[in-house]
Amino acid sequence: MLTHDENQLLCHVEGDAPMGQLMRRHWTPVCLIEEVTEPDGTPVKARVFGEDLVVFRDSEGRVGVMDEYCPHRRASLVFGRNEEGGLRCLYHGWKMDVEGNVLEMVSEPAASGLAEKTKHKAYPTKEWGGMVWAYMGPAEQMPEFAPPLWAPIAETRVTIAKVILPCNWAQILEGAIDSAHSSSLHSSDMVPARVDGAKATSDRWLRPSTDKAPRLQAERTPYGFRYAALRRPIKDAATQDYVRSTVFVAPATVLIPPNNLYNVANVNVPMDDTNTAFYFIAWGNPAQTPETETWRKFLRQTVGVDLDSYYRPLRNFENRFWQDRNAMKAGNFTGISGFPNQDVAMWVTMGPIADRTHECLGASDLAIVEFRRRMLDAVQEFQANGKAIGTGDSVAASSVCSFQAIVPKAIDWRSYATTYVWEEGGAGADTEPSYNVTSR
Ligand code: FES
């Protein structure tokens, strides 16, 4: 439970809100590369931290992320002409390049010199891991772009489902660090099986446990925290634990435990206080990480089928998330198809910003409590000395990763050295564990 003020501090990101300012010290994904593939193609609207942006690829293939509104009289540049090295506003023909230089001011006399004096707000950009990134903080504090933990090397396949959700970023993020919910909400899609570790099949994820009440243990780290959910495994429950260890990388990334084939991450980008771009990412070896179409079908997040052309879900409160009550009577737990859609129904129906002053938290919410404390402490530190969690000496080391494993009870999960999944660990369903975990 949080006070009203704490909840606002955690959730608000617009304008001078400290959480938004903290987030601006990081490189931030603004859209998918797939939205702006073509030089001189259609510009795209994005919204980040309450700011409206236009994203475009110029004639030479450079990506620009700029203030959406023309520096002249604020017409939207999303509808501008993308031509010959810049974006030209339709209204009076001013033209800006990817750095915000005004190349032409056709409505002004050349002698005025206004074009040289005017600079449009444009952010430094980077393309990596399927995303277009921008740095939206103070120029003098810009960190060098570093590959995120979910796209460590150029060879990584990064497959992304994008969903625009009408609610605050923090309640979405809390879903990713809430191991307990999957045993109920996703019980029809993530089913217990006699396997040695989490397995991905073409239509579901298998788990080696029926335990719905995990014991949670958290460990605070400079970059955020990590925690383990310990469950009784189906086999050898007297001597073994099934451990699922999730990593929170501030400000808004979660490394979810992998399956036998690939790694999984969530990235939340606040568009404003009450809307979020949610990215559900599968990543790893191209030989065993699903391709975009397969991944989006699996998650039921296909544009044109589950989402509109702006990545907004077609399932919503008004149409009851297409919930099938007959399927529920027949045994399906939620009646909502696609497990992320089950999450979406929970996140969105909490309201635009979840009211954390009215909650009843239990032992299984330990990671949720740690997330809130961690970020509220981080905001306070940021306000006190300007240090943003996850930058400078609190950047997560590249070795940080999530894992899942059936391990001896006697050994503390914190002592395991882990690496992300690259090769499939086992030759078959019941032989070797699928993760790469070794005792230090
Ligand atoms: S408003 Fe864009 S050129 Fe006038």
Ligand SMILES: [Fe+2]
């Ligand atoms: Fe979930």
